Structure formats: C-alpha cells, structure tokens
Amino acid sequence: MPLNAATESARLSVAPMMDWTDRHCRYLHRQLSGRALLYTEMVTAPALVRGGAVHLLDHHPDEHPVALQLGGSDPRELAQAARLGADAGYDEINLNCGCPSDRVQSGTFGAVLMRQPSLVATCLRAMRDVVDVPVTVKCRIGVDDQDPEIVLPEFLSQIVAAGCERVTIHARKAWLKGLSPKENRDIPPLDYDLVMRMKGLFPNLHISINGGVETIDEAEKLLESGLDGVMVGRAAYHQPTDILGQADRRIFGNGPDRTGEDAVAAMLPYIEAHLSAGGRLHQITRHMLGLFAGRPGARGWRRTLSEGATRPGAGPDLVEQAVTHVSALAETAKAV
Template sequence: MTPNPSLTRAARLSVAPMMDWTDRHCRYFHRLISRQTLLYTEMVTAPALVRGGAVHLLEYNAEEHPVALQLGGSDPKELAEAAKLGAQAGYDEINLNCGCPSDRVQSGTFGAVLMRSPGLVADCVKAMRDAVETEITVKCRIGVDDQDPEAVLPDFIEQVSEAGARRIQIHARKAWLQGLSPKENRDIPPLDYDLVKAMRGAFPELHLSVNGGIESLDQAEEFLAAGLDGVMIGRAAYHRPWDILGGADAKVYGSAPTGLTAEDAARAMLPYIEAHLTSGGKLHQVSRHMLGLFAGRPGARQWRRVLSEGATRKGAGPALVEEALAQVEQGQAA
C-alpha cells in the first residue's frame, strides 16, 4: 500500500493518544487551534469493539480530520475486525498501541508488553493490513524492563515494517512494567533520542516519529531539522495547547498565519458547547480540555478557576466560558 501523501505530511506533527484526555471534545478543540496537525484518539481496545459491541467509542466529528484511531489488542483476528470497524467509521489511520505500560494493558497482553513479542505484533499488523485499505501504523517504546534497546528496537521495527507498517511512532523511553506506575513511566526512564535518530538512519524508507518529553514547538522543529520525519507531542500539547498548536500550521507546515487568537479559539468552542449541552452533555466534559489554553499568560489562573469551579454546576453553559474570558481580558489589562 502506498502511503497517503497528505497523511504523511500531517504526521510531521501529531498529538499523542492519551487515555482520559484525547477524547472527541479535546480533539475538536485542538483542531480549532491547528488545522493540519494529526490527532489521535484515546486507545480503544479491540475486545471492547468486537466482543463488547462498543462502537460508540468510534464516534467523532468530521471536523477532526486528519484523525487516527489507536487500537489496543494482541489477537490478530480481533484486531483485523476492529480495524474494519475503524475503517468503516472513516478514520484516516489505524494505530496499534505497543507503548502503554499500565497494569490494565499488561493484563490484556497488549501495550508495551508487546515489545517482547515482535513476531506477534507483525502478525497483528499483517492481519489489519489485509483487512482494510486504511493505513496501519504502530506506536512503540524503545524496549521494556531489562531489554537492550539497541538490539530490541531495530529488530522490532524491521519485523513490523516488513508486515506493512510504514509509519512508526517511537516513545524514546523504555517502559518498566514492574516497579513503576504508568505516571512514573512517563518521567523516570531516561530518554534516548539518539537511538531514535539512529533508527531514522537505519530505516530510511520508513516514516519515523519521535515521542516523549518534548516540551515546545521549537524542540519539535529541531527534531525535524535533524532528519526525523515526525514529532508526536503528548502532555505539553494538552496542558499548553496554544503554545504547541497555535503556531504549528505556520512553523511546521508553512501555512499562512490565520490570525486566530487564543480568545478566538475559546469563542469558537461556544457553538460546539451549546450543541453538546442540547444533546444532554455537561459543560465540564468539554471545558476540562480547555483549562490550559492561556497557560503562561496574564489571566490564566482566573480562567482555570472560573471554569474549574463553575463547569460542574447545574445549568453551566457558554455564559461561564464568556465569564472566564472576561477574567482573562481583565488580567491582561491589569
């Protein structure tokens, strides 16, 4: 399968899949800020879709494109069926999670534990590739536990790429499956960006993205300038969305600046919030993803306070967001 050029271009910068964070409301918000960055869903498990019939987990807004579905699982047949459901839903990419270190993921024999079984991952990738036309990608770690990343990672990449994954996102840390919590696994194991860069040289025909510990758009640009094909940013993009995504279209993709401000992005969410409330949703389900919009700017604390304290109250709606914006504007005028 020939990679989709527009998707390959979008993958120059992506927002990482993050459990409990990158839901459809978060992605819609991020898409308002950046029109071009590739967005990922939270991990959706293949058993939930295939055995549990939880197809509602695949719902998204058309405005989110380009958007990728991340699947968790380790059974090739089940992943193939889940991939079909994702393709039918219209996702631009389907990604296999081989990087999450949580206990729940380990007990399901998927996520980072799959770094120990590259042959099985290759079987999963091939089954998914055979089942759908949608591009299949893999997100992995550099290794787990006592594995030697310099030996494990190239073997893993070789096997999964031969099975049909032409784009791979590499979290530049090991995962310690025993002794560290999922949160600690995001900070404690040392980053090895040089190894990821070496993989770029070893597999010039592949599209490789680096993930892990990237805190700024400038840092992302440095990785791209060093030859990596893409950069995936997680927590920084979530906690400081304007800092990361606000300048992405111009800096990473060379698009003309839109002139959009953070205040504009907040107000552009108001019709979406209104529609969500009309359908029976709650304000905090959307606004919780907006708390970091003004991070580092005057008025940021007031913005967070108004939304955090008020969004769960009965009847909270767009007026509360307007109130929070007024606090920001007052803070900036002070």
C-alpha cells in the same frame, strides 16, 4: 504510494492519552491547528468487537485528520476492530505497543508486545488486509532488561516486513516491573540518539519521535535533525495554544497563528450543540483549562471554569465570563 491526510499531518501529532484525548479534546485542538494529526485515546479491540462499544468511535467530522489507536494482541480481533475504525472514517489505525499499565499487561498488549515482534507483525498484516488506510505502530525502545540497541532494530525490521510504513517511537524504555504508568512517563531516561540511529537504519520508514517534547521550538529542532515527525503529549494538553496555535505556520509552512481567544470563539457553537444534545459543560471545558497557560488572567480563567462548569445549567455564558479574566488584562496591557 500517495500520502494520505494522516501521513502528511504526522509531521506534528498529539499523542493518544487516556482520559484526555477524547472527542471534545480533539475538537478543541483542531481549532488551534488545522494540520496536526490527532489521536483518540486507546480503544481496546475486545471492547469494540466483543463488547459492541462502537460509541467509542464517535467523532466530529471537523476532527480530521484523526487516527484511531487500538489496543489488543489477537490478529483476528484487531482486524475486525480496524475495519470498524476505517468504516467509521478514521484516517489511520494505530496499534499500541507502548502503554505500560497493569491492565494492558494482563491483556497481553501495549508495551509487553515489544517482547513479541513476530506477533505484532502478524497483527499488522491482518489489519492491513482489511483496511485501505495506513496501519501504524506506537512503541517504546524496549521493556525491562531488554537491550534497546538490539531489540528496537529487530522490532522495526519485523513491522517493516509486515508492511508498516510509519512508526512513532516513545524514546524511553517501559519498566513493566517496578514503575507505575505515571513513573514510566518520566523516570526511564530518554534516548533520542537511538531513535535518530533508527532513521539511519530504516531511511524509508516514517519515524516520529515521542517523549519529553515540551515546546514548539523543540519540535522544530527534532524535525531539523532528520526525523519525519514529532508527537507531543502532555505539553499539548496543558499548553495547547503554545504547541498548536503556531503549528500550521511553523511546522507545516502555511496557515494562520491561532490564539486562545480564537479557540474559545470557535468552541461556543460546539458547546451549544453538546448541551442541546444533553451533555454537560464540564465534559468540554475540562480540556480548555490550559488555553491561556502563562498569560495574565489564566488563573481566573481556570478558576471560573473549574468552579462553575459542573453546576446545573452551566452554559456558554460561563465560558464567556471566564475569558474576560484574560481579555480584560490584555486590554489593560495594550493601554499601558
């Protein structure tokens, strides 16, 4: 089966993150890497099918390769939502089996589906029957008192039997009782070794690892260890240039390195178009605050945008003003 764009780009991906990886965030990330696979925030199948919220599928053509992550547990509804996503042009449809929030538990989807691998398999078959793009899964290693050594191989066996060829494993358990969603991102210990063993058990399954990856160096080492892909979450959001700016060269083997300044220049026409369509500057710039993380002038950049972007009439000139905090110091450093 020939690889599609999403599968080729899954070597490095940016995790779906609620309230963060919206279309403006994804467009920004694409200015830093032309190759990394980008994911939407999780969109629930009921919102699309019953609620008619098809605007949640809006994305810019330049975002590709881009994947739609769906939440749900009803096979028929997920199939309808997957079809809507494929028709909207997404390169991949991903089923969320990892989110630990109360909201997804009450809706019987997300991490709670780790307890129902046969249902997940049924959902995958229904989705695959109606779309031509890859249907993938993002999961945990287990939930609550489950033994991951037993649960994860069984879960993977069932999704492979349903035709799933690619999975992203967040290498932590999800504790649905006793931990908040935020705590579930940090407190359960990481078990990279277990994920590596799964690659040995399922050599034909494309396995990406997620959880705790903070640098491009760490991503490279995980790929060198034999995994097929690495998904980066919060680090890619808070330090996007550090993670994505070198990704095309270091992870994919070709392409230029890109700087925060490069991204700003590329974002200015996009910002103009968004404002012309009635949007607000802060809807975009809130995702740009980490572009210069760790560089002299980064604090001035963040402060200028944070204080000014919500003001009426704020536009691209504010972004150009903000970037001078960085560029002026860079010129000074060169002179010295």
